[in-house]
Amino acid sequence: GAGVSQSPSNKVTEKGKDVELRCDPISGHTALYWYRQSLGQGLEFLIYFQGNSAPDKSGLPSDRFSAERTGGSVSTLTIQRTQQEDSAVYLCASSLATGGTGELFFGEGSRLTVL
Amino acid sequence: SQQGEEDPQALSIQEGENATMNCSYKTSINNLQWYRQNSGRGLVHLILIRSNEREKHSGRLRVTLDTSKKSSSLLITASRAADTASYFCATLSNDYKLSFGAGTTVTVRA
Numbered sequence: 001g002a003g004v005s006q007s008p009s010n011k012v013t014e015k016g017k018d019v020e021l022r023c024d025p026i027s028g029h030t031a032l033y034w035y036r037q038s039l040g041q042g043l044e045f046l047i048y049f050q051g052n053s054a055p056d057k058s059g060l061p062s063d064r065f066s067a068e069r070t071g072g073s074v075s076t077l078t079i080q081r082t083q084q085e086d087s088a089v090y091l092c093a094s095s096l097a098t099g100g101t102g103e104l105f106f107g108e109g110s111r112l113t114v115l
Numbered sequence: 116s117q118q119g120e121e122d123p124q125a126l127s128i129q130e131g132e133n134a135t136m137n138c139s140y141k142t143s144i145n146n147l148q149w150y151r152q153n154s155g156r157g158l159v160h161l162i163l164i165r166s167n168e169r170e171k172h173s174g175r176l177r178v179t180l181d182t183s184k185k186s187s188s189l190l191i192t193a194s195r196a197a198d199t200a201s202y203f204c205a206t207l208s209n210d211y212k213l214s215f216g217a218g219t220t221v222t223v224r225a
Binding site: 004031033035041042043045048050056089091093095101102103104105106107108109 | 145146148150156157158159160163203205207211212213214215216217218
């Protein structure tokens with residue numbers, strides 16, 4: 001498709017389990033962001049990939065969170081040993097960064113519920 | 116940490132009225148963008164204003180930017196029920212990192 005695709009759209013898991021969330025950015029977009037949004041709150045920056053540069057991981061809340069971006073395209077956000085406070089919508093966005101305006105195109109998000 | 120702070124947190128207006136929300140930020144920016152979010156899912160880009168611009172229009176949207184005060188405002192004129200959503204400002208730093216504020220929830224009453 002032409003837009004940013006995220007999967008799964010909804011995930012319910014038990015506390016302590018690991019989860020993987022996937023993001024397919026728009027083809028050709030070099031920048032990819034992950035944000036987290038808790039109910040009724042703003043967007044919390046998690047991680048930012050830009051081309052072949054080292055990712056900006058400054059927003060990851062703990063070492064249980066990690067993300068990778070393979071081949072400069074698809075990205076996976078992994079949460080290990082999930083906790084109830086990890087419950088949120090995880091949003092992925094991509095953009096044409098360098099030389100572009102930085103306008104982000106968002107996926108519909110993955111809603112994670114940790115029981 | 117949040118770069119932008121929106122004000123007010125929530126706004127309720129009658130259809131046909133104008134809605135104004137403000138955004139303040141802390142560090143120098145490349146541009147400032149406004150996004151809209153319906154139902155807590157994906158955000159949609161509305162309008163962008165560059166750091167050397169002061170005002171921009173797009174349809175019923177008007178954005179201003181005052182870099183000396185590190186603030187921006189978004190005006191929605193002649194609001195409609197369909198404008199009910201959350202609105203977020205986002206600032207693009209010179210290293211192309213986009214940081215969002217906490218958002219303003221707008222309710223337009225029919």
